[in-house]
Amino acid sequence: MQELTNVSVEFMVFDQKFKVDIPVKTEPIHKIEFLTVLHPLTDLFVDFAVEKSIKEGKTISCKKGCGACCRQLVPITESEVYLLYEALMIMPKKNRNKIQQQFEKAINKLDKAELLELLEDINELTSEELRELGEKYFALGIACPFLENESCSIHHNRPMACREYLVTSPAINCSNPQKGMIDVMPLPNSISVAAAQLDEPLHSNYVRQVPLIFSLWLAEEFPDDSPQIDSVDMLRKLFSRMAKKQIKDEPNKEQ
Numbered sequence: 001m002q003e004l005t006n007v008s009v010e011f012m013v014f015d016q017k018f019k020v021d022i023p024v025k026t027e028p029i030h031k032i033e034f035l036t037v038l039h040p041l042t043d044l045f046v047d048f049a050v051e052k053s054i055k056e057g058k059t060i061s062c063k064k065g066c067g068a069c070c071r072q073l074v075p076i077t078e079s080e081v082y083l084l085y086e087a088l089m090i091m092p093k094k095n096r097n098k099i100q101q102q103f104e105k106a107i108n109k110l111d112k113a114e115l116l117e118l119l120e121d122i123n124e125l126t127s128e129e130l131r132e133l134g135e136k137y138f139a140l141g142i143a144c145p146f147l148e149n150e151s152c153s154i155h156h157n158r159p160m161a162c163r164e165y166l167v168t169s170p171a172i173n174c175s176n177p178q179k180g181m182i183d184v185m186p187l188p189n190s191i192s193v194a195a196a197q198l199d200e201p202l203h204s205n206y207v208r209q210v211p212l213i214f215s216l217w218l219a220e221e222f223p224d225d226s227p228q229i230d231s232v233d234m235l236r237k238l239f240s241r242m243a244k245k246q247i248k249d250e251p252n253k254e255q
């Protein structure tokens with residue numbers, strides 16, 4: 001049996017210091033397994049943000065059965081590519097085939113719309129180019145292949161970007177997003193972005209984040225052979241990146 005150790009982290013969240021003990025394995029683990037640490041951490045940060053929004057009198061509009069945002073361009077980390085692939089591979093054959101076909105249809109649609117190249121270069125785009133690409137992607141109406149009856153069929157394994165995306169504007173606005181019509185709940189810090197920066201690139205085009213819609217193709221094209229990692233070291237790097245971002249965002253505040 002592998003031993004666990006607690007990593008204590010103190011961090012600023014919306015002007016308040018919080019401390020958390022994160023249990024991690026002392027032995028090296030696979031990067032996919034590290035997502036079992038990252039996903040609860042993401043949920044914790046989201047909980048802080050939800051609490052703050054509610055205190056400010058805002059209501060979270062996202063509910064089970066509303067999958068409008070699941071037609072957006074979803075950036076995921078490279079470890080999540082393989083987690084989604086694993087989740088797909090253990091599904092009953094009938095469901096798996098259906099989802100694989102949906103991935104294929106989506107790629108064909110994106111190819112026809114000449115968006116594949118831009119999606120491949122997602123990490124090179126400016127925020128304005130990324131926003132434009134996101135609008136074009138949404139306009140194609142491609143539902144995430146894991147969306148079933150407007151609910152996520154892999155809810156437990158859903159990517160960090162999906163966990164972090166909540167809105168306080170009316171849900172109806174999400175099906176026809178226009179500039180300024182959607183209020184995305186602000187997060188104290190994004191674990192998904194910090195975690196993506198910890199991943200080694202699969203190949204030169206994929207530096208940090210990859211579109212979810214490429215996950216099946218990527219996992220098959222580049223079978224996972226990443227080395228095992230030290231969880232304590234990864235957590236140290238993760239929080240150090242987040243702290244640097246926080247200092248940059250709030251240059252006049254003491255950390």
Ligand code: SF4
Pocket residue numbers: 067069070071074144145146147148151152153154155158159162
């Ligand atoms: S993984 Fe789940 S939550 Fe994320 S976009 Fe797909 S269906 Fe939606």
